[in-house]
Amino acid sequence: MKAKATGLVAGLLGLLVVVCGGGLVFLVTGASGACGTTVPAGDTSAVPVSGVQPVGQWNALQVSHASTIVGVGKGMGVPARGWVIAVATAMQESTLRNLANDNPAYPEVTRLSLSLPHDAVGHDHDSVGLFQQRPLEGDGGWGTVAELMTPKTSAQKFYNALKQVEDWQRMTIGAAAQAVQRSGVPDGYDDDEEPAGELVAALAGVESIEDIGGGAPGVECGIPDDGSFVASPTGWTQPVKAxxxxPWGEDRGDHYHAGSDLSAARGTPIRAAASGTVVVMKCNAPEYHGCDQDGFPGLGGCGWYVDILHAGDVQTRYCHMGAQPLVAVGATVTVGQILGYVGSSGNSSGPHLHYEVHTNSPGAGDNSYANSVDPEVWMATQGAPIGTPE
Structure with missing residues (x-):
């Protein structure tokens, strides 16, 4: 999985809320069309595991360290993309081993590190641990030797530094890792993207890292967006203005149309119609074609899409995005949050948003035409009619 063209992650930097005609007008502060803002992660199946088994070239000890790194990232709300960056960094720095250091130029670091549990001994400057961070007892400032040789703590310090890097989610792994590590050998990190993605996917119990949003960004920034939208008193808004x-319910011969198609231009920001939790984020086009290129009629599938569970077991679905959505499964999203950008992936004849509303739908995979409702009727009832200006 080599890095694709860098893409964007746009999100909410802040909200200004004013009462307006019975609804709420939200203004996203910061640069218009901002890219690369951190998207909350949320629950996935990736957790540190007991009885760890080897995975590919990585032995049980190395896999255990990777599991710790992933578990820490998950606990800190870092998206899966960050887990891959962190694991790739540790692969490059220490081959996923907790290293002491015996460099005679740093006797105190040597004394302390060799007295602590370690997997092997390194010699690079005063660097220790999984991420080869430089300690206070040497010439560094990452923390104490004891902290940096505690895998959980060293991972926390890595993620804290990563989150301070502007636009890190739209960077290549090499660029993001180098922004944190400031390595003298900056070109090595990208080589670890593929094995890191495979290992994190194995820990998460998914076939591909793309299934949990950990792959490389793959779309340009959306069209300029003034950041404003109107939410109704019931907390709903149009996903796009188009x-x-x-319409919903059209007879397509072998099925009925389960949603409404909104003719928005390619790159238009797609917003969450209401607050909720992401229960599905995936590409479901046939594997031979994938979702990182335009689809065509008859291809099948929603392409890149997101399902959000709202209060009252209502779900909304957003299909045919131009690239991997900006949110991960388990993420809590707020009304109006940008989920992705209009495209034409999957079973699609051109750029548009296919938008569905389902009732009595409490879990992932519960959506079908049988429990779909007309989005135009539903949204009008919620005070946020689609197909008309807000």
């Missing part, structure tokens, strides 16, 4: 070109 006309309805194909």
């Amino acid at each position: 006309a309805v070109c194909c």
Whole structure:
């Protein structure tokens, strides 16, 4: 999995809320069309495991360290992309081993590090631990030797530094890792993207790192967006401002249309229609074609899409995004939060948003035409009619 063209992650930097005509007008502060803002992660199946088994070239001890790194990232709310960056960094720095240091130029670091549990001994400057961070007892400032040789603590310090890097989610792994590590050998990190993605996917119990949003960004920034939208008194908003070109319930021969198609331009920001939790984020186009290119009629699938569970077991679905969505499964999203950008992936004849609303749908995979409702009727009832200006 080599890095694709860098993409964008746009999100909420702040909210200004004012009462307006019975609804709420939200203004996202910061640069218009901002890219690379951290997206909350949330629950996935990736957790540190007992009885760790080897995975590919990595032995049980190395896999255990990777599991710790992933578990720490998950606990800190870092998206899966960050887990891959962290694991790739540790692969490059220490081959996923907790290293002491016996460099005679740093006798105190040597004394302390060799007295602590370690997997092997390194010699690079005064660097210790999984991430080869430089300690206070040497010439560094990452923390004490004891902290940096505690895998959980060293991972926390790495993620804290990563989150301070502006636009880190749209960087290549090499660029993001180098921004944190300031390595004298900056070109090595990208080589570890593929094995890191495979190992994190194995720990998460998924076939591909793309399934949990850990892959490389793959789309340009969306069209300029003034950051404002209107939420109704019930807390709903239009996912895009566009006309309805194909309504719900159309007879398509072998099925009925389960949503409304909104004819928004490619790159238009797609917003969460209401607050909720992401229960599905995936590409479901056939594997031979994938979702990182335009689809075509008859291909099948929603392409890149997101399902959000709202209060009252209501779900909304957003299909045919132009690239991997900006949110991960388990993420809590707020009304109006940007989920991704209009594209034409999957079973699609051109750029548009296919938008569905489902009731009595409490879990992932519970959506079908049988429990779908007309989005135009539903949204009008919620005070946020689609197909008309807000």
